[in-house]
Amino acid sequence: MTLIAVSVMTWLGFWQLDRAEQKQLRVKQIEARQQQGIVSLDEISGQNEDIRDLPLRVTGRFEPQKVLLWDNRIYEGQVGYEVLGIFSTAYGNLLVNLGWTPAPKYRDELPDVELPQGQINLQGVVVKPQANPMVSESEQQSAHWPLRIQQPSLDWLEEVVAMPLMPFILQITDTTAFGYKSNWKPVVMPAQKHYGYAVQWFGLALACLMVFIVALYKKNKGKVNETDL
Template sequence: MSVSTVRTNKYSRRGLWGAIVAVIASLTMTSLGIWQLQRADDKHQRLTQIEQRQQRAPLSIYDLPKNLDQVEDYPLTISGNWQKEYIFLLDNRINNGRVGYEVLIPMEMDMRFVLVNLGWINAPKSRNDLPDINVQELPMTIQGTLYLPRRNPAITETANSTDTWPMRIQQVDIALMSRFFGSPLAPFVVLADPDESSKFVREWTPVVMSPQKHLGYAIQWFALAAACIIVTAVAIRKGIRSNDIK
């Protein structure tokens, strides 16, 4: 076997493996781009749903269906007695670059307990300190939006039964918070409507990443997939020419 034949076979194997790797990488990046497009569509549908449902008349807690997915993002009006000694502080909430907490307090209505998210409050400089929260003048009627919290399985660190009140928590886990509270809590949270007179900041963002950002990521993945194919094709072509010259 001649030297040129050996070189040709060696190059052919390298070219084949390079092409296989390029195809796999391109397919992976294309799949990620398609996934980002799907996420953009999901976010667009959610924003459209929120806009449509926010235009409806406020619901009463007594009119809620069993399937709460049907009324998520609906306006809701509740009245009752605040359980002011039981304050949950949702940790690591960011507002305009500042770290703070979201304040959640149960409200009692005919032996039903509903968590109300009153909004964001700034955290003290020291991690050992908790914010000074005055909830003595809370209104007995609250208007807000019905929100279904999603538990993040990646978050394992949270409060425990030995913690004192106010209690710092890492996520809204209704089942766990019900145990700490001592009574079952409704499986949803009321996000209190913005109020200029309130000391709590209420800038709710139900969709953290916009559809436009997902679309931008999709374009980047598709561009990378195309670049991978082009670079590989050019490299193979140059290799073939170089081998022919030899």
């Protein structure tokens, strides 16, 4: 049991170190791409390489009624929604995250939101949505808008909105221009926290091993004393 416990905690420690290294590489990528010029849909359309974190400017118009409310989003300790809309461009339909808005007092109420009208220019960052296997959509396909969703699963949303979507989301940079708060964090947990967790796991593994050694020593010492008697 001690061997299993020490092995698991040691593995968790190295896993945290690996996560810390991934976060450091991601931060470097974000910093490098922030220094690049703003790209257009024409430049990234059809690219197979990693396009996350690229600054992007698009021109088009929102589908007027198709508002999506991403449920259970927290901003400064308050529960709310992130407002998403379908943005039609010359290169296809793009899911756009306009920012965070607070939830009404009662669950059966939805916030009153409106999408910008007419042709406009938007600037933001390319985001690749990560599916959470612990979250599933409880809403059925419905003609009632706005539609509450549990996560922005693009494959599922294509069926709901009955139109093809580009394989990424545009996270608006200046969400306050549309009356919303910015709730987007490209790196949720910094590398320093992962290093801290790694130290804790290695410490627990060492403590577990020391307890086992001490217990084994006392047990063997007791046997020796009984033999002498």
